[in-house]
Every structure is written in structure tokens, then in C-alpha cells.
Amino acid sequence: MLKIDNLHASVEDKSILKGINLEVKAGEVHAIMGPNGSGKSTLASVIAGKEEYEVTKGNIEFNGEDIDELAAEERAHKGVFLSFQYPVEIPGVSVTNFMKTAINETRKAQGLEDMPAKDMLKLIREKSELLEIDRKFLSRSLNEGFSGGEKKRNEIFQMAMLEPKLAILDETDSGLDIDALRIVANGVNKLKSNDNAVVVITHYQRLLDYIVPDFVHVLYNGKIVKSGTKELAHELEEKGYDWIKEEVNA
Amino acid sequence: MDLKEKLLSSFLVFENQIDIDTYVHDVRNDAIKIFEEKGFPTKKEEAWKYTSLNKVLKEDYSVFPQQENAIEYKDIKKYFIHDIDTYKIVFIDGKYSSHLSQTTHDGIDVCLMSSALTKPKYRILIENYFNKAATKDSLSSLNTAFSNEGAYIHIPKNKMVEKPIQIVHFSTGNESATMLQPRNLIVADENSYVQIIERHQSLSDNPVLTNSVTEIFANKRAIVDYYKIQNDNSNASLIDNTFIKQKKESVVSVHTFAFGGKLTRNNLNFFQEGERIDSILKGVTIIGEKQHVDHNTLVHHIEPNCESHQDYKGIFGENSTGVFNGKIIVEKEAQKTNAFQANNNILVSDKATINTKPQLEIFADDVKCSHGCTIGQLDESAMFYMRSRGIPEKEAKALLMYAFSNNVLSSVKIPEMKQRITKIIANKLGVDIGFDL
Numbered sequence: 001m002l003k004i005d006n007l008h009a010s011v012e013d014k015s016i017l018k019g020i021n022l023e024v025k026a027g028e029v030h031a032i033m034g035p036n037g038s039g040k041s042t043l044a045s046v047i048a049g050k051e052e053y054e055v056t057k058g059n060i061e062f063n064g065e066d067i068d069e070l071a072a073e074e075r076a077h078k079g080v081f082l083s084f085q086y087p088v089e090i091p092g093v094s095v096t097n098f099m100k101t102a103i104n105e106t107r108k109a110q111g112l113e114d115m116p117a118k119d120m121l122k123l124i125r126e127k128s129e130l131l132e133i134d135r136k137f138l139s140r141s142l143n144e145g146f147s148g149g150e151k152k153r154n155e156i157f158q159m160a161m162l163e164p165k166l167a168i169l170d171e172t173d174s175g176l177d178i179d180a181l182r183i184v185a186n187g188v189n190k191l192k193s194n195d196n197a198v199v200v201i202t203h204y205q206r207l208l209d210y211i212v213p214d215f216v217h218v219l220y221n222g223k224i225v226k227s228g229t230k231e232l233a234h235e236l237e238e239k240g241y242d243w244i245k246e247e248v249n250a
Numbered sequence: 251m252d253l254k255e256k257l258l259s260s261f262l263v264f265e266n267q268i269d270i271d272t273y274v275h276d277v278r279n280d281a282i283k284i285f286e287e288k289g290f291p292t293k294k295e296e297a298w299k300y301t302s303l304n305k306v307l308k309e310d311y312s313v314f315p316q317q318e319n320a321i322e323y324k325d326i327k328k329y330f331i332h333d334i335d336t337y338k339i340v341f342i343d344g345k346y347s348s349h350l351s352q353t354t355h356d357g358i359d360v361c362l363m364s365s366a367l368t369k370p371k372y373r374i375l376i377e378n379y380f381n382k383a384a385t386k387d388s389l390s391s392l393n394t395a396f397s398n399e400g401a402y403i404h405i406p407k408n409k410m411v412e413k414p415i416q417i418v419h420f421s422t423g424n425e426s427a428t429m430l431q432p433r434n435l436i437v438a439d440e441n442s443y444v445q446i447i448e449r450h451q452s453l454s455d456n457p458v459l460t461n462s463v464t465e466i467f468a469n470k471r472a473i474v475d476y477y478k479i480q481n482d483n484s485n486a487s488l489i490d491n492t493f494i495k496q497k498k499e500s501v502v503s504v505h506t507f508a509f510g511g512k513l514t515r516n517n518l519n520f521f522q523e524g525e526r527i528d529s530i531l532k533g534v535t536i537i538g539e540k541q542h543v544d545h546n547t548l549v550h551h552i553e554p555n556c557e558s559h560q561d562y563k564g565i566f567g568e569n570s571t572g573v574f575n576g577k578i579i580v581e582k583e584a585q586k587t588n589a590f591q592a593n594n595n596i597l598v599s600d601k602a603t604i605n606t607k608p609q610l611e612i613f614a615d616d617v618k619c620s621h622g623c624t625i626g627q628l629d630e631s632a633m634f635y636m637r638s639r640g641i642p643e644k645e646a647k648a649l650l651m652y653a654f655s656n657n658v659l660s661s662v663k664i665p666e667m668k669q670r671i672t673k674i675i676a677n678k679l680g681v682d683i684g685f686d687l
Binding site: 048071077082084088089091098104109 | 629631632634635636637638639640641642643645646649650652653654656657683
């Protein structure tokens with residue numbers, strides 16, 4: 001599904017990704033871990049198509065198609081979803097209207113008619129129940145005045161509404177208490193199928209107890225320096241990242 | 251012959267043609283003298299520092315369109331709020347169009363200025379109100395000198411007018427350039443309520459200059475909601491002079507939606523002559539190309555315990571320029587005044603300009619006055635966030651801009667009107683999305 005080949009990316013001439021190779025197949029869950037500043041969030045943003053980042057070398061293939069040159073919305077229309085580490089507050093735009101616009105614009109791009117209002121309401125009801133979101137919450141301005149946990153839950157609600165093929169969850173566990181973490185993880189697991197894939201970016205192993213990865217990769221200094229299975233995550237939790245750094249630097 | 255000379259010489263002909271009583275005749279004669287003396291305002295005057303009329307005044311305007319021009323309703327239906335029942339006072343090239351209008355004398359007067367200025371039964375009202383709110387500046391005086399047509403609305407005591415009233419001035423462009431000077435008078439008596447929508451619309455690309463004066467009198471506890479839709483062609487310019495006198499406990503709101511035209515200048519003046527008055531001034535400006543919109547507001551707090559609320563949002567693209575000049579005067583007697591003013595702007599182009607200037611003159615010591623102006627750009631992180639969810643760049647921009655102006659839109663009390671404005675905004679921003687926030 002996702003094939004990243006020797007990806008180099010920089011922002012304002014500062015090189016951040018220095019040759020990433022990663023392949024994610026349908027039905028898989030990958031975790032990307034690594035110390036602060038290793039390039040995890042940059043990788044997520046580059047896949048989603050943030051324009052400030054310049055791909056200087058290598059490429060990103062999604063379902064057999066090069067997507068490096070595509071705008072963020074075009075990638076979204078093809079099924080790429082990024083759950084933000086810091087969801088942006090948008091005063092004046094309600095959660096419901098935002099979702100309606102996002103879904104109908106995606107449908108338009110796919111040559112479909114707008115979703116009938118009745119179906120939209122049903123979908124909203126269904127997915128908000130999945131994420132245990134209060135209906136009143138949906139008429140509020142997007143992310144404005146939301147707590148950290150509410151913001152993250154709202155991200156996964158949007159993911160549930162859009163049903164992406166590839167979901168990248170950037171530090172979705174940060175700012176969540178244990179109950180919210182369980183709701184979010186439960187949501188992600190329910191959406192998981194053999195046709196889609198999830199990339200979980202996290203600093204800690206905690207979330208991986210709930211969303212169990214098939215593969216774990218360690219990103220350090222712009223490169224994937226180690227890959228393994230979920231046991232690697234436990235090892236990192238126990239020993240920290242220093243031993244990885246030493247291994248790499250040696 | 252320049253426009254000033256042309257107007258001065260036309261005045262003599264005009265004044266002899268019309269049969270009027272002495273009061274109006276005297277007012278007009280005094281007014282033309284003021285205009286003759288002051289002339290058109292120039293950038294040397296502080297209030298016109300950022301708006302030059304030079305280019306607009308160069309056209310060879312016909313000041314009295316002679317021809318009677320007919321328009322079919324179906325061709326201009328879109329300029330009305332047509333999905334609700336309303337009274338309509340419609341003018342074509344300055345002349346009243348009876349077949350497009352729906353006026354009334356049933357309990358209220360929704361009719362013509364030309365009748366009010368000439369028929370004896372209106373004389374007392376005219377003598378009490380006509381030209382009693384307008385200031386003696388040159389442009390208002392020019393309008394006063396030539397005033398003979400426009401809307402005349404009188405709402406008697408305790409009358410709630412259920413249907414909104416639409417005042418629409420069309421210009422057909424049958425002359426190569428046209429100058430129009432409509433004059434509206436609105437008197438809302440004690441405890442009455444009325445909603446009015448005003449629009450100026452050019453139907454061709456020929457230059458039009460409208461110098462309009464509207465006087466609104468809100469007597470004790472009257473409520474007036476006034477909406478101005480300014481979305482004219484790129485060769486149409488508008489100088490809108492609106493004067494509002496409020497008596498105690500009245501509430502008057504004016505919403506100005508400035509989306510187009512070549513040059514638009516809004517002189518909006520509120521005079522509070524009583525206690526516990528509320529004055530509401532709101533505006534949304536969305537312009538591009540080389541358009542110019544200037545909001546020049548004045549709220550004069552004269553008596554104690556009154557409020558004023560100003561909220562103007564502006565979005566400026568391409569080579570457009572905007573001006574906001576908001577003056578608040580709080581007299582020494584006007585203790586416990588609560589005056590609020592906000593002017594927020596977004597520049598979406600490097601070549602767009604906004605000049606914003608709050609002016610507060612406060613002579614009372616126990617008042618709450620706040621003002622704030624901001625100039626910013628669209629939030630890039632919000633743009634990426636929206637686009638990553640599948641909303642294309644243009645639509646994401648439009649959604650952010652709409653959200654930005656939503657504070658003003660949400661206070662529009664006529665739902666069909668709000669829908670219309672929303673559609674105009676979507677059109678203006680070139681998107682086809684619902685915005686049903």
C-alpha cells in the first residue's frame with residue numbers, strides 16, 4: 001500500500017529525513033518510535049503532503065502511484081489520513097460542517113454526488129457513538145476550547161468518518177488519560193481491516209498495548225535504524241533509546 | 251465643464267422645474283450654497299485621506315437621466331430577496347418604477363420621497379424630519395440640493411412591520427455615464443419595529459456614481475434593523491451617507507455587506523439623543539481586483555447609559571484597498587457609556603492594503619470604551635489541517651474566510667437574507683459549498 005524509497009526531506013534547507021525506506025501492506029499495523037527530534041512528525045507530515053517540507057530525494061508510492069507531487073487534499077482523496085499531534089483550532093467552523101465539507105469534497109473528487117443529508121446524519125451518529133462523543137460537542141467550533149483528550153478523540157472520529165486506507169496517527173496518545181486512551185484505541189481497532197493499514201507514531205510503548213503493531217521501527221536522526229516486532233517496543237520501553245544511539249554511532 | 255460646475259448649473263433648472271413648498275425649497279437652496287463653497291472632498295481632508303474621488307469624478311455623468319427605462323422583473327429578480335414576502339420600493343435610473351414596487355399606505359407609509367416632499371399631508375413630518383439628521387458636509391449637501399426621489403417610510407407608534415422593506419436602486423446604463431442621488435427618509439415612531447434592506451445595482455458596465463443620503467429617525471423604544479447589500483459592478487461607485495438619530499431606549503442596527511463596486515464609501519453616523527440607547531454597526535467587506543471600500547463611522551454618545559457595538563471584518567485580495575475609520579465621541583454628560591469597536595482584517599494578497607484608524611474622543615470619566623484592530627493572514631496550519639482532510643485549497647480558504655466573518659453574519663435576523671449573503675460570499679470566493687455552520 002505505502003512504499004517509501006530512500007526518502008530525503010528538508011525544511012528551510014535543514015535536512016531532516018535522510019533516506020527512509022518503509023513498506024506498509026494492507027492489513028498491517030506499523031509503529032514508528034524514536035527519541036525526540038528524530039524526524040517522526042516530519043515523516044508523517046511529508047506523507048500527508050505538507051508543503052513546507054521539500055522532498056529532495058527518493059519517493060513515496062501509494063497503491064502503486066507516486067504521490068510526492070500531489071497536494072495534501074489529493075492524497076486525502078486517495079485515502080491518506082493524518083491524525084495530528086496538535087490538532088488546529090478553527091473558530092467558526094463546526095465539527096459537523098467540517099466533516100460534511102470534507103466528506104463531500106472527497107466524494108466530489110471521486111466523481112460521486114454529495115452524501116444525502118440523512119445518510120450523513122446516520123454516519124455521524126454511528127461514528128460519534130463509537131468514539132463516545134456527545135452530540136452537543138459536534139456543533140461546537142472545531143477543536144476550539146477542546147481539552148487535549150477531546151481533540152485526539154475528535155481526530156479519530158474524523159478518521160472513522162473518512163474511512164481512510166492508510167491512517168497515520170502522530171502521537172495520538174499524548175495528552176490522553178487512560179480512559180480516553182482506551183476509547184481512542186478501541187476506535188482505531190474497530191476500524192482496522194484487511195484492506196487498510198495503520199502507522200502509529202509514538203514516543204512511548206503505552207499505546208501499543210492497545211493497538212498492537214505487526215512491525216516496530218526505530219527512527220533516529222532521519223533514518224530507520226532498527227526494525228522488529230512488538231517485542232522491540234517493550235525493549236525500548238525498558239532500556240530507553242540510548243543503546244540504539246550507541247549502536248548507530250558505533 | 252467639470253462635474254461641480256455641471257451640477258451647479260443644473261441646479262437652477264432643477265429647482266425651477268419642481269413644485270415644492272417653501273421649507274424644502276429653502277433647505278435645497280442652502281444646501282447648494284454649501285456644496286458650491288466646499289466642493290468635492292479631497293485627500294487633503296483628514297476624513298478623506300485614504301480615499302480619492304478624483305478618478306470617479308472625471309466621468310462625464312448625466313445628472314438627470316431623461317429617458318424612462320423599463321425592466322422586466324424576471325431579469326432583475328436575483329437582486330431581490332425574493333423567497334419571502336416584502337414591501338418593495340424600486341427605482342430605475344432614479345425614477346420610481348411602480349410595476350416593480352409594492353408599496354403601502356395601510357397603517358404604515360412605505361412610499362415615495364417625491365410624494366412626501368410635495369403632498370400637503372406629509373408637510374409636518376417633512377418639516378420635522380427632512381434634513382434634520384444629515385450633516386452639512388459637501389456630499390450630503392449636494393444630495394440635499396438635488397433631493398427629490400427615494401424611499402419614504404413612516405412607521406407609526408406601536409406598529410411592528412412584519413414584512414421587511416426592500417429599497418432597490420437600479421441603473422440601466424442607457425446613458426454613457428450616470429450620476430444618481432437618491433434620498434431616503436425613515437421615521438420609526440415610538441415602540442415600532444421595522445427591517446429594511448437597501449441595495450444599489452448597476453445593470454451595465456457603464457460608469458455610475460451614486461451619492462446617496464438616508465436619514466433614519468428611531469423614536470423612543472423603536473427598533474430598526476437596516477441591511478445594506480453592496481455588490482455592484484466594477485464600474486459602479488457609491489458614496490453612502492447614512493445618518494441615524496436615536497431617541498431614548500431605541501435600538502438601531504446597520505449591517506453593511508460590501509462585496510464590490512469600483513469605489514465604495516460608507517459614511518455611517520449615529521447620534522444618540524436619549525438614555526439607554528443601543529447602536530449596532532456591523533460590516534463584512536470581501537473585495538478583490540482594484541476595488542476600494544472605505545467605512546467611515548461615527549458614533550456620537552451624547553446622553554448617559556448608552557451603548558454602541560461596532561464589529562467590522564474585512565478580507566482583501568488582489569490589488570484591493572480597504573479603509574476603516576471609526577470615530578467614537580463620548581460627551582461629558584454621557585457617563586456610563588459602553589462603547590465597543592473591533593475591526594479585524596485579513597490580507598490574502600501581498601498587493602492588498604488596509605488602512606485602519608480608530609478615533610476615540612472621550613470627555614466623560616466613567617465610561618467603558620474598548621477598541622481593537624487586527625491585520626493578519628490566513629492561518630497556514632489551519633489550511634494544511636483542512637486540506638489533509640480532503641478539503642481543497644480554495645474551499646479551505648473560503649471556509650476560513652467565512653468562519654472569520656461569521657460573527658457578523660450570525661446577527662442577521664432575516665434567515666433568507668443571511669442565506670443570500672452566504673451565497674454571495676461563496677460566489678465571491680468562487681466555491682460551491684454550503685457554509686451551513
